[in-house]
Amino acid sequence: MAKLKWGMIGGGEGSQIGPAHRLGAGLDGLFEFTAGALDHRPEAGRDYGQRLGLSPDRSYGDWREMLEGEKGRDDRVDLVTVATPNATHFEITKAFLENGFHVLCEKPMTMTVEEGEDIVRLSEKTGRICAVNYGYTGYSLVRHMKAMVARGDLGRVRLVVAEFAHGHHADAADMDNPRVRWRYDPAQAGVSAQFADCGIHALHMASFVIGQNAERLSADTVSCIDSRTLEDDAMVNLRFDGGTVGRLWTSSIAIGRQHGLTLQVFGEKGGLRWAQEQPNQLYWMPLGERLQIIERGEANLSPEADRSTRVTIGHAEGMPLAFANIYSDLAEAIRAAKDGRDMDPAADLYPRAEDGLRSMAAVFAVAESGKRNGEWVDARPPLFR
Incomplete structure (x- = not known):
């Protein structure tokens, strides 16, 4: 079976996210890296693309050049990552999209709700x-959690608790570090910093x-470092459209936390807990029974989990393999x-444009609620109300 052709815009030399995408796209031999516009500096992008193996005529100087070059080809790329x-x-x-390409866009998909609806x-x-790259949902045991909820193992889900807290922006002396400063500048980041980045x-x-979407939320947002305009910590209370209560904490000043993405789900018949820094274990506590540790790669997991695991039990699978899923x-x-x-x-799990739109609506809702001292606001985009 011939490989699908894949192209990338951005993710150039020194990029934080580019290598993870290239590893993920190439891991299973399903995509061939065929075209790219990898840098905002045209010559640097062309040079780096060719060093990665792109042919000179498909290592482009910018995305517009790539669009013009690819759209008329019989062997055009099948998927473009932004x-x-x-x-x-x-x-x-x-x-x-207008020129007929499939797209995987990094998050946030857009900067406004109106753009997301478009x-x-x-x-x-x-x-x-x-598609939108909420890549952490590619982890095998996250997909198994979803399958357990869907088949009723937990009964009705009462409460979900999510965290994404780290301490890598906790130093006030970093206020002039360009890699940090832009994230808290409304002119560059928009209406939200930490929630839009990690929350x-x-x-x-x-x-x-x-399997539920946020319907209403109440947010307490704060800039713990006084020089920042946008929030570096947020606590968000949520009500989902299926009746589940949500609690979400996100922070960039939590010294001692590294990545800090965790999820806990509590239902009528049991609870689940998973952490991205220990992705091979899922903790499952059935009501009235003993705590169980589900290991990635063990027998008798869900089809969703089986399809998204590659190496044998006991060996680590990390973020690039989640992207690969x-x-x-x-x-x-x-x-x-x-x-x-x-x-x-079992493969119909990739995040859609609708997910990107709902996320952007939540970003604006958190910003609005934070300014109104935690007043409850509608978290849904107008398109879905």
């Missing part, structure tokens, strides 16, 4: 996939696992569309 600065996501994603409508109109990962994972899902979706068949249900 891994550029946040404010450029909408324009690039929109242009490639992308959702455009994806529906063109019939092209627009939406925790919120999306909670929604993904319990998103790419594997997308490859299956693209091939199913080409073949005119239904895709494998």
Whole structure:
């Protein structure tokens, strides 16, 4: 079976996210890295692309050049990943969707709710996939959590508790560090800093696992470092559309926390706990029984978990392999569309444009509620009300 062709915009030399995407896309042999516009500096992007193995005529200087170069080719790329600065996501994603390309966009998908609604409508109109890289939902045991909830192991879900707290921006002396400063500048980051950066990962994972979307929220946002305009810590109370209560804490000043993405789900018949820093173990406490530790790769897990694990039990699987599961899902979706068949249900888990839109609506809702001293506000985008 021939590989699908893949292209990337952004993620150039020195990028934090670029290598994870290239590892993830290539891991299962489903995609071939065929084209790229990897840097905002045209010559640096062309040079780096060729060093990574791209042919000179498909190592482009910028995304517009890549669009023009690819759209007329018989062997055009099947999927384009957008891994550029946040404010450029909408324009690039929109242009490639309009020209018939499938897109995987880094989060946040857009900077405004209105832009997000435009992308959702455009994806529906063109019939092209627009996925959003909430890559942590690619972890095998996160997918097993979702399967356990869906098949009723926990009964009705009462409460979900999500955290994404780290301490890497806790030093007030970093106020002039350009890699940190922009995140708290409304002109560059928008209406939210920490929640838009990390909190939406925790919120999306909670929604993904319990199969419900945030309906209302109340937020307490604060800048613990006085020089910052935008928040570096937020506590958010949520009500989901299926009746579940949500609690979400996100912080960038929690010294001693490293990555800090965790999820706990509590139902009528049991509770689950998973942490991204220990992704091979899922803690399961059935009501009235002893605590059980579910290991990634063990027998008799769900089809969703089995499909998304690659190495034997006891060996670590990390973030690039979680990304690889998103790419594997997308490859299956693209091939199913080409073949005119239904895709494998165990692969139908990649985050959609609708997820990106709901996240952006939540960002604006958190900012609004924070300014109004925690007043409860609607967390849904107008399109879904």
